[in-house]
Amino acid sequence: MRDRFGREITYLRVSVGDRCDLRCIYCRAGAPSLSPKRDLLRFEEIVEAVRVGVEFGVRRVRLTGGEPLLRQDIVRLVGMLRERCDLQDLSLTTNGIRLAHMARELKRAGLDRVNVSLDSLRPERLRAITRGGDLKEVLAGIERAREVGLTPVKINTVVMRGVNDDEVPDLARFALERGLILRFIELMPVGEAVRDGFWRRAFVAADEIRRRLAREYSLRPAAGTEGGGPARYFRAEGLPGEVGIIASVSQPFCAGCNRLRITATGELRPCLASDSGIPLREALRRGDRDAVREAFATAIREKPPGHRWHLAPTRTGMDELGG
Numbered sequence: 001m002r003d004r005f006g007r008e009i010t011y012l013r014v015s016v017g018d019r020c021d022l023r024c025i026y027c028r029a030g031a032p033s034l035s036p037k038r039d040l041l042r043f044e045e046i047v048e049a050v051r052v053g054v055e056f057g058v059r060r061v062r063l064t065g066g067e068p069l070l071r072q073d074i075v076r077l078v079g080m081l082r083e084r085c086d087l088q089d090l091s092l093t094t095n096g097i098r099l100a101h102m103a104r105e106l107k108r109a110g111l112d113r114v115n116v117s118l119d120s121l122r123p124e125r126l127r128a129i130t131r132g133g134d135l136k137e138v139l140a141g142i143e144r145a146r147e148v149g150l151t152p153v154k155i156n157t158v159v160m161r162g163v164n165d166d167e168v169p170d171l172a173r174f175a176l177e178r179g180l181i182l183r184f185i186e187l188m189p190v191g192e193a194v195r196d197g198f199w200r201r202a203f204v205a206a207d208e209i210r211r212r213l214a215r216e217y218s219l220r221p222a223a224g225t226e227g228g229g230p231a232r233y234f235r236a237e238g239l240p241g242e243v244g245i246i247a248s249v250s251q252p253f254c255a256g257c258n259r260l261r262i263t264a265t266g267e268l269r270p271c272l273a274s275d276s277g278i279p280l281r282e283a284l285r286r287g288d289r290d291a292v293r294e295a296f297a298t299a300i301r302e303k304p305p306g307h308r309w310h311l312a313p314t315r316t317g318m319d320e321l322g323g
């Protein structure tokens with residue numbers, strides 16, 4: 001189904017929980033105000049919501065959080081979605097900490113691919129940014145995901161001035177040489193990123209990231225990278241990987257946005273930056289498919305033309321941010 005601006009909604013991002021085992025300095029996931037378990041959507045409810053989404057044209061689903069690999073039995077949810085929903089692409093975004101142990105069963109259950117967050121290749125720095133993450137575990141997760149075929153593995157790197165911006169060339173090399181797809185992401189003014197003026201100090205625009213890359217590599221635009229998302233990708237002569245830049249703030253891609261999201265507690269939100277949504281949980285719990293359909297129709301009808309992050313940072317929109 002198309003919204004009133006002609007955008008076709010094909011992608012649904014589903015947050016499966018708000019707990020995280022890391023507390024990245026820019027993120028609200030993992031913050032102490034967690035929802036009680038009874039308020040989280042149950043697996044049956046998630047599957048039902050996705051099935052209704054499919055009726056409206058959803059073809060691709062990404063599981064996120066919080067940290068989705070912390071949700072008990074997540075492998076079973078992957079299997080249920082794969083079996084019961086007609087999806088072209090089922091993916092998951094993770095911090096990578098538990099990925100090495102779970103990659104094979106996730107693949108077996110029907111997951112197509114993973115995105116892994118990685119903001120530094122320096123162990124101490126990664127620990128500081130994530131407040132506790134272990135680089136070795138994340139790298140092992142990436143490797144394992146590749147081995148079992150959760151591919152293409154995409155790496156998400158949030159670039160922050162004075163924190164990790166000096167690593168842009170190293171991170172690019174890491175991906176280009178290993179045949180990975182790495183996306184540099186502009187710091188969004190949401191969640192912890194707007195605390196104490198951090199966002200204003202640390203924001204690095206896509207143009208600057210591109211200039212830094214251009215100093216090291218002669219990059220040319222890559223064609224046809226799978227995913228169809230908002231990143232623009234580049235390749236370097238003779239190297240197998242790709243780097244992309246997601247300019248969500250400086251060059252918003254709202255005009256082409258094809259997404260809806262569902263929060264862990266079952267709100268359907270028309271936009272990443274929306275701080276309110278349409279409650280789905282009660283309708284799902286009482287098995288009222290028509291009400292769930294009505295909620296999707298309303299979310300698509302009310303999808304705003306775009307966010308206004310470039311104008312004013314907010315504290316909203318973070319709990320369901322997926323990569």
Ligand code: SAM
Nearest residue numbers: 027066067094095117156187188193321322323
């Ligand atoms: N726990 C999982 C992970 O670490 O990837 C999934 C949830 S996390 C919220 C999803 C993605 O959002 C991560 O790649 C993270 O870097 C990104 N993210 C969180 N806060 C952000 C912000 N303020 N600006 C840009 N990206 C952000």
